[in-house]
Amino acid sequence: MLKDIRVSCSPHISGPFSTRGVMVDVIIGLAPAMIAAGYYFRVHAFVLISTCVISSVVTEWLCNVVRKKSNAFESLGDFSAVVTGIILALSVPPGLPVWAAIIGSVFAIAIGKMVFGGLGANIFNPAMVGRAFLTACFGMLMTTWTVPATIDSAMPKIAADGVHTRTQATPLAWSKEAIKTGKGAEVVNEQLSAAFRGEVGGCLGETSVLALLIGGIYLLIRRTINFHIPLAVLLSASVFATIAYLINSDAYVSPLCHLCSGGLLIGAFFIATDPVTAPLTTKGMWIFGIGVGLMTMLIRIVGEYPEGVMYAVLLMNAVTPLIDRFCKLVPAGGEPGV
Amino acid sequence: MEIDVRGKLSFPGGVHPVVGKKLARKSEIRPGPAVKQVAIMLSQHIGAVCQPIVKKGDSVGAGQKIGDSDAFVSAPVHSPVNGKVKEIALASHAVLGRSPAIIIEADPENNPLRELCAELREDFDAERYSAEEICSAVREAGIVGMGGAGFPTRVKIEPNPRLPKETMIINGCECEPCITCDYRLMVERPKQIIGGIKLARKASGCSRVIIGIEDNKPRAIEVMSAALKTSKGCEDIKVVSLKTKYPQGGERQLIRAILGENVPTGGIPPMIGVLVLNVATVTAIAEAVVCDWPVTHRVVTVAGRAIANPSNLYVPIGTSVNDLIEFCGGVTHKSAKVILGGPMMGIAIADLTIPITKTTGAITVLMGEEIGRAKFARRQTACIRCGRCIEVCPEGLNPTKIAHAVKYNFWDVAESYYISGCMECGCCSYVCPANIELTGYIKTGKIFLAGQKKKVPG
Numbered sequence: 198m199l200k201d202i203r204v205s206c207s208p209h210i211s212g213p214f215s216t217r218g219v220m221v222d223v224i225i226g227l228a229p230a231m232i233a234a235g236y237y238f239r240v241h242a243f244v245l246i247s248t249c250v251i252s253s254v255v256t257e258w259l260c261n262v263v264r265k266k267s268n269a270f271e272s273l274g275d276f277s278a279v280v281t282g283i284i285l286a287l288s289v290p291p292g293l294p295v296w297a298a299i300i301g302s303v304f305a306i307a308i309g310k311m312v313f314g315g316l317g318a319n320i321f322n323p324a325m326v327g328r329a330f331l332t333a334c335f336g337m338l339m340t341t342w343t344v345p346a347t348i349d350s351a352m353p354k355i356a357a358d359g360v361h362t363r364t365q366a367t368p369l370a371w372s373k374e375a376i377k378t379g380k381g382a383e384v385v386n387e388q389l390s391a392a393f394r395g396e397v398g399g400c401l402g403e404t405s406v407l408a409l410l411i412g413g414i415y416l417l418i419r420r421t422i423n424f425h426i427p428l429a430v431l432l433s434a435s436v437f438a439t440i441a442y443l444i445n446s447d448a449y450v451s452p453l454c455h456l457c458s459g460g461l462l463i464g465a466f467f468i469a470t471d472p473v474t475a476p477l478t479t480k481g482m483w484i485f486g487i488g489v490g491l492m493t494m495l496i497r498i499v500g501e502y503p504e505g506v507m508y509a510v511l512l513m514n515a516v517t518p519l520i521d522r523f524c525k526l527v528p529a530g531g532e533p534g535v
Numbered sequence: 536m537e538i539d540v541r542g543k544l545s546f547p548g549g550v551h552p553v554v555g556k557k558l559a560r561k562s563e564i565r566p567g568p569a570v571k572q573v574a575i576m577l578s579q580h581i582g583a584v585c586q587p588i589v590k591k592g593d594s595v596g597a598g599q600k601i602g603d604s605d606a607f608v609s610a611p612v613h614s615p616v617n618g619k620v621k622e623i624a625l626a627s628h629a630v631l632g633r634s635p636a637i638i639i640e641a642d643p644e645n646n647p648l649r650e651l652c653a654e655l656r657e658d659f660d661a662e663r664y665s666a667e668e669i670c671s672a673v674r675e676a677g678i679v680g681m682g683g684a685g686f687p688t689r690v691k692i693e694p695n696p697r698l699p700k701e702t703m704i705i706n707g708c709e710c711e712p713c714i715t716c717d718y719r720l721m722v723e724r725p726k727q728i729i730g731g732i733k734l735a736r737k738a739s740g741c742s743r744v745i746i747g748i749e750d751n752k753p754r755a756i757e758v759m760s761a762a763l764k765t766s767k768g769c770e771d772i773k774v775v776s777l778k779t780k781y782p783q784g785g786e787r788q789l790i791r792a793i794l795g796e797n798v799p800t801g802g803i804p805p806m807i808g809v810l811v812l813n814v815a816t817v818t819a820i821a822e823a824v825v826c827d828w829p830v831t832h833r834v835v836t837v838a839g840r841a842i843a844n845p846s847n848l849y850v851p852i853g854t855s856v857n858d859l860i861e862f863c864g865g866v867t868h869k870s871a872k873v874i875l876g877g878p879m880m881g882i883a884i885a886d887l888t889i890p891i892t893k894t895t896g897a898i899t900v901l902m903g904e905e906i907g908r909a910k911f912a913r914r915q916t917a918c919i920r921c922g923r924c925i926e927v928c929p930e931g932l933n934p935t936k937i938a939h940a941v942k943y944n945f946w947d948v949a950e951s952y953y954i955s956g957c958m959e960c961g962c963c964s965y966v967c968p969a970n971i972e973l974t975g976y977i978k979t980g981k982i983f984l985a986g987q988k989k990k991v992p993g
Contacts, residue, residue: 203872204883206975208961209901210552210712214923214968216916275916317917317969423922472921477933528956529547529791529931530800 233405253282287402413466429486573853582608615831615851661733676823682813708784711877725762731817924963941980
């Protein structure tokens with residue numbers, strides 16, 4: 198007869214969803230960008246990604262040990278540290294030394310995530326916290342861009358002055374230059390097809406538009422992310438880029454160029470959509486996304502830095518609790534009557 | 536059939552649980568086991584508990600009223616068998632714990648198995664009965680909402696001048712996995728359901744009647760539509776096919792899908808002029824009015840992958856869960872959980888002597904491996920704020936916010952996020968990737984808050 202029957206609260210069955218599944222999906226979504234990074238930056242990609250992933254995981258384990266968790270390995274099983282490591286690796290310059298990558302990963306996990314209490318409790322996107330720390334500490338290293346391995350470095354058109362052989366400026370650096378001098382934006386516009394493939398200077402995983410789009414679409418199809426945040430980011434960024442472009446097309450690069458260069462795509466699909474640090478409600482996601490797009494464009498066009506996705510995401514992360522409070526859901530049946 | 540069974544209507548949110556409908560779908564309704572003893576709970580409904588009107592040692596006949604109450608919101612209980620009152624004692628109840636029941640020992644000689652009542656004729660005329668007659672017959676028969684809520688049906692169908700009803704929706708959705716009792720009723724007794732609908736329409740004064748059926752039951756849709764065509768006076772009754780999605784059978788979701796209107800949060804359907812009745816309830820109405828027979832039996836689905844012969848049984852109320860499981864061949868796998876109701880909203884029981892009540896539509900026995908996939912068996916991790924619970928909440932609530940407010944005793948926050956608007960459908964727990972038992976927290980919070988509002992007696 199029936200023995201050992203158990204009782205618990207309903208529901209008694211459960212869908213096939215897990216935190217690890219979500220993270221594995223993100224890793225699969227990032228795979229095309231990692232492959233593109235490997236193709237364009239060869240050994241740099243392998244070294245940076247493995248360094249960041251390993252040091253992120255080890256840092257999380259160490260933090261668990263310090264926090265006297267009964268099982269310090271348990272939280273590693275959700276793979277969120279792996280995701281943080283990959284995103285951090287993909288958003289730093291390919292030539293970043295290994296020791297700097299380790300410092301970034303340690304900071305990202307320890308200060309960006311674990312001091313708040315681990316996954317789910319962090320306010321800021323851990324990978325962006327790590328990157329911001331690296332930018333603040335090693336500004337020079339973080340703005341030195343390696344030429345993709347597929348480019349013949351002797352080609353005069355690629356290196357800005359035809360002399361540089363190992364490094365080159367990113368399209369965004371050029372567009373900043375164009376803004377300052379008020380001319381030359383069309384040089385950047387011509388690089389659009391190269392940017393689409395990823396054959397330009399830039400952060401490890403940010404260069405190939407194609408790879409990021411494939412990964413982003415995978416996440417959308419798997420419904421791991423909602424379309425609201427990416428769409429809002431890209432739409433608002435293009436609106437502000439278009440306004441600038443219409444004002445002065447010599448100084449400001451075309452909106453499409455803005456979308457395809459720098460971290461905007463990886464930011465829209467993989468960084469801003471980090472569920473922990475983004476708002477919960479649809480309305481909140483739109484506000485968040487529009488904010489990220491606007492901030493990015495303000496920094497790129499008005500600000501001093503050529504790239505602004507990182508600060509835009511961090512700033513919007515900071516206001517996420519406010520957005521959530523502002524966008525409180527009203528039940529389907531309306532406010533309950535008194 | 537030329538009708539399109541693919542449903543287009545639905546509601547926002549909801550989930551698609553793995554459907555176990557196939558298990559008992561083809562099993563015709565048949566009488567259950569011959570019972571030796573039944574335990575009739577005195578509280579099988581929402582409202583006042585009945586007082587016994589028989590004494591220990593009294594002989595009772597099948598269909599005899601054995602418990603009643605003077606309260607308006609209540610429903611009498613009846614003996615399903617001929618026999619003798621063994622005692623009036625406390626028996627296990629799935630929700631109320633130990634609660635009063637009348638234990639009746641069945642007379643082994645004089646207890647023919649009761650079959651599901653015969654089908655009504657096509658030209659059945661509800662106009663022969665006055666609304667008052669129907670209402671009092673419904674009250675005397677002890678009919679309650681047999682879909683699970685157990686609200687006394689008389690109170691629902693009686694015209695109320697303050698909340699006039701215009702539309703009657705018949706709920707044939709049966710969205711819970713594993714349960715097929717309503718489906719079998721629709722396939723086997725369409726004319727009786729239609730007879731019950733006519734009676735309920737007459738009693739309530741509703742002008743519009745819609746039967747809502749999920750599109751995973753195409754046969755039920757066909758049978759009901761065909762029966763409507765041949766029945767008299769049913770021109771204005773129509774069958775609507777709905778998208779298959781849990782919890783389509785929740786009355787608020789059903790109204791939302793069919794009429795596109797939302798019942799106010801914390802309100803009831805009559806506030807927007809709607810009356811929702813389950814198909815099992817209207818079947819009982821027909822039986823009560825036409826055959827003058829009270830609710831003593833009901834169709835119960837005994838299913839789940841651990842059951843040897845999943846069946847739909849017509850059994851006396853008061854039969855123990857154990858008897859029914861044994862009658863269906865017992866369990867094949869190492870079973871792990873016995874649930875009154877379906878796997879999404881049912882109540883897990885530990886005591887198999889619990890008797891079934893008027894509102895028990897199913898007994899589901901889950902296998903160990905099935906519950907191994909459920910939330911409570913796995914370790915709960917931190918909320919990653921993915922928002923899946925918000926996406927699936929059919930009431931448009933923020934389950935994670937409410938659940939965490941309950942977890943950390945922020946009762947005012949829980950209330951300000953409309954904890955009372957939750958209908959405990961379980962969708963949020965079902966989808967949560969962090970294994971958080973959101974529904975459990977919310978249920979706990981609701982019970983606590985209800986307790987807080989009660990005054991200290993004396």
